[in-house]
Amino acid sequence: MMSGARLLVGPFNRVEGDLEVTLDVAEGRVRAARVNSPLFRGFERMLLGKGAMDALTITPRICGICSISQSAAAARTLAAAGGITPAPEGEKAAALLHAVENVADHMTHFNLFFMPDFARADYAGQGWHARAVARFTAMTGTGLHAAIEARARLLHIVGLLGGKWPHTMAIQPGGVTRAPTMRDKLRMQAGLRAFRAYLEAQMFGAPLEDFVALDSITALERWTTGDVALFLEIAATAGLADMGRGAGRYLSFGAYPGPEGHAFAAGLWVNGAPALLDPAAITEDLSHAWMLGRTAHPAAGETVPDAAMRAPGYSWCKAPRLGGLPFETGALARQVVDGHPLARALATEGGVRARVIGRLLEIARTQGIMEQLVAGMIPEACFMADWTAPQEGTGAGLVEAARGALGHWCRIEGGRIVSYQIIAPTTWNFSPRDVQGVPGPLEAALVGAEVRAGEETPLAVQHIVRSFDPCMVCTVH
Amino acid sequence: MSQIETFYDVMRRQGITRRSFIKYCSLTASALGLGPAFVPKIAHAMETKPRTPVIWVHGLECTCCSESFIRSAHPLAKDVVLSMISLDYDDTLMAAAGHAAEEAMRDTIERYKGQYILAVEGNPPLNEDGMFCISGGKPFVEKLRYAARDAKAIISWGACASYGCVQAAKPNPTRATPVHKVITDKPIIKVPGCPPIAEVMTGVITYMLTFDRLPELDRQGRPAMFYGQRIHDKCYRRPHFDAGQFVEAWDDENARKGYCLYKMGCKGPTTYNACSTVRWNEGVSFPIQSGHGCIGCSEDGFWDQGSFYDRVTDLTQFGVEANADRVGMAAAGVVGGAVAVHAAISALKAAQKKTQSQASKEEA
Numbered sequence: 001m002m003s004g005a006r007l008l009v010g011p012f013n014r015v016e017g018d019l020e021v022t023l024d025v026a027e028g029r030v031r032a033a034r035v036n037s038p039l040f041r042g043f044e045r046m047l048l049g050k051g052a053m054d055a056l057t058i059t060p061r062i063c064g065i066c067s068i069s070q071s072a073a074a075a076r077t078l079a080a081a082g083g084i085t086p087a088p089e090g091e092k093a094a095a096l097l098h099a100v101e102n103v104a105d106h107m108t109h110f111n112l113f114f115m116p117d118f119a120r121a122d123y124a125g126q127g128w129h130a131r132a133v134a135r136f137t138a139m140t141g142t143g144l145h146a147a148i149e150a151r152a153r154l155l156h157i158v159g160l161l162g163g164k165w166p167h168t169m170a171i172q173p174g175g176v177t178r179a180p181t182m183r184d185k186l187r188m189q190a191g192l193r194a195f196r197a198y199l200e201a202q203m204f205g206a207p208l209e210d211f212v213a214l215d216s217i218t219a220l221e222r223w224t225t226g227d228v229a230l231f232l233e234i235a236a237t238a239g240l241a242d243m244g245r246g247a248g249r250y251l252s253f254g255a256y257p258g259p260e261g262h263a264f265a266a267g268l269w270v271n272g273a274p275a276l277l278d279p280a281a282i283t284e285d286l287s288h289a290w291m292l293g294r295t296a297h298p299a300a301g302e303t304v305p306d307a308a309m310r311a312p313g314y315s316w317c318k319a320p321r322l323g324g325l326p327f328e329t330g331a332l333a334r335q336v337v338d339g340h341p342l343a344r345a346l347a348t349e350g351g352v353r354a355r356v357i358g359r360l361l362e363i364a365r366t367q368g369i370m371e372q373l374v375a376g377m378i379p380e381a382c383f384m385a386d387w388t389a390p391q392e393g394t395g396a397g398l399v400e401a402a403r404g405a406l407g408h409w410c411r412i413e414g415g416r417i418v419s420y421q422i423i424a425p426t427t428w429n430f431s432p433r434d435v436q437g438v439p440g441p442l443e444a445a446l447v448g449a450e451v452r453a454g455e456e457t458p459l460a461v462q463h464i465v466r467s468f469d470p471c472m473v474c475t476v477h
Numbered sequence: 478m479s480q481i482e483t484f485y486d487v488m489r490r491q492g493i494t495r496r497s498f499i500k501y502c503s504l505t506a507s508a509l510g511l512g513p514a515f516v517p518k519i520a521h522a523m524e525t526k527p528r529t530p531v532i533w534v535h536g537l538e539c540t541c542c543s544e545s546f547i548r549s550a551h552p553l554a555k556d557v558v559l560s561m562i563s564l565d566y567d568d569t570l571m572a573a574a575g576h577a578a579e580e581a582m583r584d585t586i587e588r589y590k591g592q593y594i595l596a597v598e599g600n601p602p603l604n605e606d607g608m609f610c611i612s613g614g615k616p617f618v619e620k621l622r623y624a625a626r627d628a629k630a631i632i633s634w635g636a637c638a639s640y641g642c643v644q645a646a647k648p649n650p651t652r653a654t655p656v657h658k659v660i661t662d663k664p665i666i667k668v669p670g671c672p673p674i675a676e677v678m679t680g681v682i683t684y685m686l687t688f689d690r691l692p693e694l695d696r697q698g699r700p701a702m703f704y705g706q707r708i709h710d711k712c713y714r715r716p717h718f719d720a721g722q723f724v725e726a727w728d729d730e731n732a733r734k735g736y737c738l739y740k741m742g743c744k745g746p747t748t749y750n751a752c753s754t755v756r757w758n759e760g761v762s763f764p765i766q767s768g769h770g771c772i773g774c775s776e777d778g779f780w781d782q783g784s785f786y787d788r789v790t791d792l793t794q795f796g797v798e799a800n801a802d803r804v805g806m807a808a809a810g811v812v813g814g815a816v817a818v819h820a821a822i823s824a825l826k827a828a829q830k831k832t833q834s835q836a837s838k839e840e841a
Contacts (some may be wrong), residue, residue, distance in 0.1 A: 038611035042650030051784040061643040064541020159758030162766025166541040170767045177768035307605045325792050384728035
């Protein structure tokens with residue numbers, strides 16, 4: 001690769017939605033990266049003037065793979081605006097729906113989006129290549145088929161509680177629309193047992209509790225079973241631990257709220273130490289987005305696209321910042337903030353391997369959470385509090401989607417939506433530069449990535465991009 | 478003849494046994510509402526017809542259609558259909574990346590000129606010369622036109638491709654436009670829903686691949702076999718509607734008893750789709766079964782028909798039948814569904830003519 005070259009990479013497949021990355025390359029390394037989210041639909045504008053409750057139906061359509069996350073955030077936003085407290089059992093059922101979707105998304109990412117890269121001819125000659133081909137070749141690998149089937153069965157739980165997936169409508173500000181029967185409960189328990197069996201036979205190849213008990217990178221590297229071991233072997237030879245390292249700043253809004261608090265804690269992790277999350281310190285910087293207006297907190301923000309697409313804008317994506325700094329969000333961030341020892345050990349590593357292990361760790365831990373939620377279900381309890389649609393008020397709904405922190409902020413007047421702003425996880429991760437010129441987390445993580453001679457779509461860049469599990473349709477909505 | 482790869486060859490290559498193949502043919506026949514006599518016909522077609530390539534492209538959308546598709550009910554059906562269409566080009570699921578992927582699409586188009594089916598998920602936004610959806614450095618609408626030019630037929634997956642869906646909701650900031658408003662010279666089959674049911678998607682595609690023609694369409698261009706009846710017609714809560722027993726508030730006593738959700742804003746009485754028969758997530762349930770009304774996602778413009786939680790106002794309890802029949806007058810002709818479908822097996826060309834004449838009728 002000549003020095004000083006510029007490379008436009010994209011469109012990316014096996015990411016959800018459209019994405020382009022411009023790379024400045026010198027001496028075989030990425031010097032600077034600019035991420036463009038080339039798809040804009042204008043949800044925040046469509047919501048204006050609609051009845052408050054319609055947010056429950058419209059916002060999930062932002063994304064077909066994390067629609068329950070959007071639905072949960074909308075329900076919490078409306079609940080906050082209307083002073084509604086969900087029925088405790090309903091809140092737990094909503095948490096279960098959400099957990100199932102997040103785990104299903106992690107399954108899709110690992111098996112369908114991330115691992116197929118290692119079945120490519122570029123890696124022929126590696127000791128593990130034949131196994132990666134058999135297991136993870138796109139659309140035909142044995143691992144893919146097993147995962148799709150296990151995932152579809154897991155989603156029966158959403159079918160039972162929510163009627164359909166994607167675009168489930170069961171989650172409401174006051175709880176959920178369906179009170180599960182004892183029969184539903186037994187079917188869900190059977191479904192979770194089947195899913196655990198898949199995880200323990202194939203993905204982890206051992207009891208999940210053994211994986212959850214890992215407390216250091218040394219212990220992790222001694223794991224020898226399942227797809228996880230294959231991934232670790234690949235990570236070791238392909239240098240995934242040091243590839244695409246982040247800045248070590250992690251954000252989590254807290255996952256699965258319940259009457260006793262979040263199952264995974266809310267908070268920040270900055271420079272190797274925990275910190276409190278203050279949502280009031282969030283801003284959206286528009287300096288490098290094709291958006292008109294000024295930097296503002298989302299409760300006071302607006303979304304006015306600049307149709308002229310003027311420089312220095314280079315993306316439809318706004319740049320969310322917390323206390324003026326970019327933050328990485330996702331499964332790794334959630335597990336780090338929640339204080340899992342393995343995740344904390346991986347927090348400083350913070351590269352491709354850490355992000356993937358963060359997700360696998362979360363699958364193993366969430367299985368336990370889902371089992372507890374179902375076991376604790378009381379069919380005869382009330383699943384929906386008494387409530388009416390909010391007429392006046394402001395509210396925020398902060399949840400954790402599979403890909404990280406998702407926030408909705410709304411203002412309602414006369415029963416109508418007069419302001420609605422959404423910051424999705426990939427908006428954080430794939431944000432463009434801010435007014436200080438500070439790049440977003442992906443842009444920063446790409447700096448230093450290897451670009452081999454003749455590579456049009458550098459492998460390292462693809463691994464790094466996919467390690468974030470981007471959801472581009474959520475990013476810009 | 479011998480060097481042309483058939484569906485059957487492809488399936489066998491993908492490791493599907495003869496036994497599974499025959500089972501699949503029976504499943505398909507029943508899913509499509511065809512009698513057992515059609516099983517050998519389907520089998521024969523698949524053994525002798527060359528495989529039809531499929532190109533699957535994504536515009537403004539949320540990928541929920543793909544998500545639905547990969548969760549098809551019968552694992553066998555899903556495996557077979559996936560191996561059969563083998564998605565010569567699909568930018569979400571395929572192995573190749575970046576420019577190699579774009580080349581794969583060009584190759585497929587060149588190699589199978591006039592032979593392939595184009596499946597479109599999402600739609601093109603036309604405002605600002607299409608700049609709101611850029612794929613491969615070009616507006617998606619250009620990719621769509623390019624891919625459509627040599628396609629044999631087009632499937633519009635979901636409400637986005639069929640009607641515009643959520644991004645076309647007022648004020649439609651990007652001027653998101655359904656496929657049939659952009660491509661006007663090809664037979665287009667609409668498979669609306671947000672998303673469509675997986676089995677409906679595999680059913681439609683199997684039908685087209687097996688019989689090399691479009692299934693019978695209703696006046697809106699939807700396959701009549703799946704969109705011929707209202708949710709309301711086959712809803713398991715229908716007896717409660719007829720008895721005047723309604724849910725009055727979420728999770729009230731009536732909700733627990735499974736009463737009708739009409740007063741909670743259910744759009745089942747005006748929505749044509751297969752949810753209440755085929756159901757969702759491998760037949761587990763459907764929205765009404767989860768206690769939430771139908772939002773009418775397979776109907777044109779369902780986003781801008783007032784709140785999803787307002788009851789359907791142009792219906793009165795006793796006038797329902799008359800009104801609904803009027804709504805679906807054209808579709809009512811094919812409520813008999815299956816019979817009409819294979820009685821009038823029309824070649825693709827004929828279907829094309831019909832779609833066009835219907836389109837011009839609607840415009841007139």
